[in-house]
Amino acid sequence: MNMVKEFLFTGPGGEHRKRNLIGVSTDGASNMVSKESKGAVNRLQSEIPGLISQRDLCHAFNKIIENSLKQFPLQYRNFVTVISQTFSHSSIKSVELKGFLQSEGEKVEGLRKYIPTRWTLFAETLDRIIQLYPKLQLFFGQEAQRL
Numbered sequence: 001m002n003m004v005k006e007f008l009f010t011g012p013g014g015e016h017r018k019r020n021l022i023g024v025s026t027d028g029a030s031n032m033v034s035k036e037s038k039g040a041v042n043r044l045q046s047e048i049p050g051l052i053s054q055r056d057l058c059h060a061f062n063k064i065i066e067n068s069l070k071q072f073p074l075q076y077r078n079f080v081t082v083i084s085q086t087f088s089h090s091s092i093k094s095v096e097l098k099g100f101l102q103s104e105g106e107k108v109e110g111l112r113k114y115i116p117t118r119w120t121l122f123a124e125t126l127d128r129i130i131q132l133y134p135k136l137q138l139f140f141g142q143e144a145q146r147l
Helices: 002-009 014-020 040-047 057-069 074-088 091-103 121-146
Strands: 023-026 052-055
Touching: 002 014, 002 040, 023 040, 052 057, 074 091, 074 121, 091 121
Parallel strands: 023 052
Antiparallel strands: none
16 A cells, blocks of 8 residues: 555655545455455545545446346356356367267357356357257257267
8 A cells, every 4th residue: 555655646746646636446356445454445535535436447347247147047147157167167078069069060169168257258158058059958968868
């Protein structure tokens, strides 16, 4: 924190910046905004009472998507996660799927790896699962017969 204050407020114009600094844009990380651990923004607000803290637009967009996904039924979110992880955690399964898709005349493109904290990937992963759904049913049906 001392390094942030030193960077902002020392040298030529330091006092001017301190009196006129009105906003800080962050990703909302606890080291920036936590009240319990005295994040950087909270520490600055104790010295600059008019300071406004705002999430940057990219992180605000991700937060909107994150909260929107919570409205999507859990069973479908879990379905996307399980299907994605089936292929992302096993290179053998991924190669088998690509071979199967090729034999079926389907565009040989695997599934996107869905990572729950990368909220924007959900739509892309779900879209690909929907495109491949009939082929995935066949793939898993053949796999079940082999077992």
